[in-house]
Amino acid sequence: MIRALHRWPGLLALALLTVLSLSGAALSVFPAADRIAAPQAEAGLTIAALADRIQAVYPGVEQIRRSPSGRITAYWFEQGAPGAAVIDPATGEGVASADPNQVERWLTNLHRSLFLGDGGRMAMAAGAAAMLVLSLTGAALVARRTGGWRHWFAALRGPLAGRLHVEIARVAVVGLVLSSATALWMTASTFDLLPDGGAMPAAPAAVSGETGFAPGRMPMLWQTPIAELRELSFPYPGDATDVFTLKTDRGTGYLDQGDGALLTWADLTAWERVSETIYMLHTGQGAATLGLVLGLMALGVPAMGATGVLVWLAGRRGRPRIRGNQTAGRAETILLVGSEGGSTWGFAATLHAALTQAGQSVHVGPMSGFAPKRYAAARRIILLAATYGDGAAPASAKGFLDRLNACDRAPDIPMAVLGFGDRSFPAYCAFAKDVAAAAQAKGWPQLLPPGTIDRQSPQDFARWGRGLGDVLGLDLELSHQPVQPHMTTLTLVSRRDYGAEVQAPTAILRFALPRVSLWQRLRAGGFARFQAGDLIGILPEGGAVPRLYSLASGRRDGFVEIVVKKHPGGLCSGQLMALEPGDTVAAFLRRNAGFRPGRSRAPLILIGAGTGIGPLAGFVRGNTRGRPLHLFFGMRHPDSDFFYGEEFPGWQDEGRLTRLVTAVSRGARPNYVQDALRGEAAQVVELIRNGGRVMVCGGRDMAAGVADALADILAPAGLTPSLLKAEGRYVEDVY
Known part of the structure; x- marks a missing residue:
C-alpha cells in the first residue's frame, strides 16, 4: 500500500512537481540576493532617525517599508507625481529602483498559479499535496529498505538509479516535507480556509487635532530599532484626524501626528506569528540561508523523478505482472518475496496463479513489507527467499529479520519457507535458512518443512508445490517457465589460451563492445554501463540455466572480457572454449554491486x-x-x-x-x-x-x-x- 501511494502520485504528477520544484528552487535565490544587494542599516539606528533622514530628502514621503531581507523602500508624492526608491539608510537617499524584479515576478506567478489564476493555484496545491504524500511515503520506504529509522544512512546496494533515488531522498526529504506542508497552509490561507486570527488596534477615541509633529521627535519611534520595522505610514497631508500607523515585529499601533503620543497598540497574536513563521519557512524571506538550503533540496525532485521512472520501468521488467493480486487484509494466503535480481518474483507469480485457480485468495508482496497485523484474513504465510552474496538478505527482503525479531511474538498463522539459490555456492539458500531459524526461535508455527530450489529448477519447484498441495488439500501442479532476460549478441575479437601444460585449458576471451541504443544509455540498461566485477550470463545451447562469469573489464575499457576454464563435461565452458575470433555468443548483463572496489582511497x-x-x-x-x-x-x-x-x-x-x-x-x-x-x-x-x-x-x-x-x-x-x-x-x- 505504501509503495502504491508513493508510486502513482509521483508518476501522475511528475511534470507538475518538476515545474513546482524548479521554480521554487529559482525563487529561493532572490532572498539571498536581496540580502546581499540591499544597503543595510547601521547598528543602533532607530525608526525616528531613519524617518528624519528620508523626510529631509523626500518631504512628501507617505510610507516607509522594510522587507525581511533588510531592504528599505520609501514611497512619496512630489508635485503630484508618485515616486518610490530603495533607500540607503545611512543617507535617506534613493539608490535603486523600487520596481519589482520582473524575473522574480514571472517565476512567482508560475510557481503559485501557472499563470492560470485560482485554477492554477488549486493545481499547484494539488502538486504540493502530491509532494507531501511522496515525501512521507518515500521516508517510510527508505526506512523499510535500510532496516529501520535507526539505519537511515546505512549503505545501499543495487542498480545506480535506485541508489541515487534513495540517496537524494535521504537528504532532501525533510526540506520537501517542510516546503509542501507550508505551501498547503499558504494556499488554504489564500482561499480563506483558515481563520484570519489577526488583531488590529482599536481606532483611537480622540486625537490632539494638531499636525506637524516630526517623526524624529516621537518617543515610540526613538525607542524602536530599525531592525523591528515593517511599515511606517504617514498621515494624509492636511487631515488633522489622521494618524501615523506603525507596524513592527511586535505588533501595530497608531501615533498622534500632533504630539507623537501612542494612541492605541495591538500585539501580534499567536496565530499571526505562526502564519508569519510558515511564510518565512516557505519563501526564505527573513531566512535567506534556509531558503537556499530548501531550494537545493527542491532540485532533488526532478532528479528523483527521473530515477524513480527508471526504477519503475526496471521493476516492470524485473517483476512479472500479477493479475488479481488481493489486498493483504483480505487474502487467505500471503506470499512474501525476497529477491535481488527479480527471478524469484516469477516463481511467486506462478504460485499465485496456481493457488488462485484452486479457489484461494492470494496476496503477493515483498518480504520487506512484512506486517502481521495487516493479515486479518490470512490462514497461511509463504516466504520465497533468495540469498544475496554471502548469505545476506536480498533487496526486497531488507529489514525482514529485524521486523520479525521486533515482534513480541510470532504470528499464529502457519508459515513455510522456500529458499532459492545455487548449490555450487557455499552460502546456498543461507538467507532462507536464517529466516527459518529465526521463525523457529520465535515459535512461529510451521506449515511444512523449509524447502530449497537449486538453480531456479522448475522440477524442484513442482516437487515442492505437490507437497504444499498435500498440506492444503489441493491438487497443486506448479508448471513454472523461467523468463529469460533480454540477450545481447557478443562477438569474440581475440583470445589468449593458457593451461594446456597442466591439463586445465583456460582462455581470456575478449568480445567487442556491443552497440547500445540511446534509450539503453539513458536508463543504463543492457551493456550501456558495466564495471569489472559485474556478471554476464550465458545460456549454452541445449541448456536451461544460464551460467554466470565475472567481468574482467568495464565499459570504459571498450571491450567485454572474461576468463574461462574448461570444466570436464561443462556444457557452457566447452562451448565458450570452442569460440574463435568472429564467432558470437548470446549474453546478458547482471549487476554485482556488492563486489565493487568503491571510490575510497584506502588500500x-x-x-x-x-x-x-x-x-x-x-x-x-x-x-x-x-x-x-x-x-x-x-x-x-x-x-x-x-x-x-x-x-x-x-x-x-x-x-x-x-x-x-x-x-x-x-x-x-x-x-x-x-x-x-x-x-x-x-x-x-x-x-x-x-x-x-x-x-x-x-x-x-x-x-x-x-x-x-x-x-x-x-x-x-x-x-x-x-x-x-x-x-x-x-x-x-x-x-
Missing part, C-alpha cells in the same frame, strides 16, 4: 586464484587514480597459467598496481595464496589497520583457506574476517 587487498583473477585484473586496469592495490594471485605454474602476466609490469609502472605477490602450487616448493598471505602477515595487518579493504575471488575452497589464514593473521590485532565483513571491508565473489 585494497585483492586475493584470487585461477580464473578468479578476472575481476581483480579489471580492478587493477581501472585504477587510474593510483589507489594502493596489493594483489595476491595463486596459480599452478607461471609457464602455464600466469593470467595477465604480460600486463602486470606495465600496470605497476603506471602506478595502477602497488605490489604483486604470486603463489605457485605446482612448482618446486608448492605454495598457495593463503600461504603467500601468511608470508606477508605484518604488511597485511598494517594495511587493514590503515582502513584497507579485502576482496576475494575464486573457488570456495580457496576462499575458505584465505578466511582461515586471515583469521590467524588478524587475531593478534583484535580483528576477524567476520568483523571486517560486518564493516563492509571484506567481500567475496566465490563459486
Whole structure:
C-alpha cells in the first residue's frame, strides 16, 4: 500500500512537481540576493532617525517599508507625481529602483498559479499535496529498505538509479516535507480556509487635532530599532484626524501626528506569528540561508523523478505482472518475496496463479513489507527467499529479520519457507535458512518443512508445490517457465589460451563492445554501463540455466572480457572454449554491486586464484587514480597459467598496481595464496589497520583457506574476517 501511494502520485504528477520544484528552487535565490544587494542599516539606528533622514530628502514621503531581507523602500508624492526608491539608510537617499524584479515576478506567478489564476493555484496545491504524500511515503520506504529509522544512512546496494533515488531522498526529504506542508497552509490561507486570527488596534477615541509633529521627535519611534520595522505610514497631508500607523515585529499601533503620543497598540497574536513563521519557512524571506538550503533540496525532485521512472520501468521488467493480486487484509494466503535480481518474483507469480485457480485468495508482496497485523484474513504465510552474496538478505527482503525479531511474538498463522539459490555456492539458500531459524526461535508455527530450489529448477519447484498441495488439500501442479532476460549478441575479437601444460585449458576471451541504443544509455540498461566485477550470463545451447562469469573489464575499457576454464563435461565452458575470433555468443548483463572496489582511497587487498583473477585484473586496469592495490594471485605454474602476466609490469609502472605477490602450487616448493598471505602477515595487518579493504575471488575452497589464514593473521590485532565483513571491508565473489 505504501509503495502504491508513493508510486502513482509521483508518476501522475511528475511534470507538475518538476515545474513546482524548479521554480521554487529559482525563487529561493532572490532572498539571498536581496540580502546581499540591499544597503543595510547601521547598528543602533532607530525608526525616528531613519524617518528624519528620508523626510529631509523626500518631504512628501507617505510610507516607509522594510522587507525581511533588510531592504528599505520609501514611497512619496512630489508635485503630484508618485515616486518610490530603495533607500540607503545611512543617507535617506534613493539608490535603486523600487520596481519589482520582473524575473522574480514571472517565476512567482508560475510557481503559485501557472499563470492560470485560482485554477492554477488549486493545481499547484494539488502538486504540493502530491509532494507531501511522496515525501512521507518515500521516508517510510527508505526506512523499510535500510532496516529501520535507526539505519537511515546505512549503505545501499543495487542498480545506480535506485541508489541515487534513495540517496537524494535521504537528504532532501525533510526540506520537501517542510516546503509542501507550508505551501498547503499558504494556499488554504489564500482561499480563506483558515481563520484570519489577526488583531488590529482599536481606532483611537480622540486625537490632539494638531499636525506637524516630526517623526524624529516621537518617543515610540526613538525607542524602536530599525531592525523591528515593517511599515511606517504617514498621515494624509492636511487631515488633522489622521494618524501615523506603525507596524513592527511586535505588533501595530497608531501615533498622534500632533504630539507623537501612542494612541492605541495591538500585539501580534499567536496565530499571526505562526502564519508569519510558515511564510518565512516557505519563501526564505527573513531566512535567506534556509531558503537556499530548501531550494537545493527542491532540485532533488526532478532528479528523483527521473530515477524513480527508471526504477519503475526496471521493476516492470524485473517483476512479472500479477493479475488479481488481493489486498493483504483480505487474502487467505500471503506470499512474501525476497529477491535481488527479480527471478524469484516469477516463481511467486506462478504460485499465485496456481493457488488462485484452486479457489484461494492470494496476496503477493515483498518480504520487506512484512506486517502481521495487516493479515486479518490470512490462514497461511509463504516466504520465497533468495540469498544475496554471502548469505545476506536480498533487496526486497531488507529489514525482514529485524521486523520479525521486533515482534513480541510470532504470528499464529502457519508459515513455510522456500529458499532459492545455487548449490555450487557455499552460502546456498543461507538467507532462507536464517529466516527459518529465526521463525523457529520465535515459535512461529510451521506449515511444512523449509524447502530449497537449486538453480531456479522448475522440477524442484513442482516437487515442492505437490507437497504444499498435500498440506492444503489441493491438487497443486506448479508448471513454472523461467523468463529469460533480454540477450545481447557478443562477438569474440581475440583470445589468449593458457593451461594446456597442466591439463586445465583456460582462455581470456575478449568480445567487442556491443552497440547500445540511446534509450539503453539513458536508463543504463543492457551493456550501456558495466564495471569489472559485474556478471554476464550465458545460456549454452541445449541448456536451461544460464551460467554466470565475472567481468574482467568495464565499459570504459571498450571491450567485454572474461576468463574461462574448461570444466570436464561443462556444457557452457566447452562451448565458450570452442569460440574463435568472429564467432558470437548470446549474453546478458547482471549487476554485482556488492563486489565493487568503491571510490575510497584506502588500500585494497585483492586475493584470487585461477580464473578468479578476472575481476581483480579489471580492478587493477581501472585504477587510474593510483589507489594502493596489493594483489595476491595463486596459480599452478607461471609457464602455464600466469593470467595477465604480460600486463602486470606495465600496470605497476603506471602506478595502477602497488605490489604483486604470486603463489605457485605446482612448482618446486608448492605454495598457495593463503600461504603467500601468511608470508606477508605484518604488511597485511598494517594495511587493514590503515582502513584497507579485502576482496576475494575464486573457488570456495580457496576462499575458505584465505578466511582461515586471515583469521590467524588478524587475531593478534583484535580483528576477524567476520568483523571486517560486518564493516563492509571484506567481500567475496566465490563459486
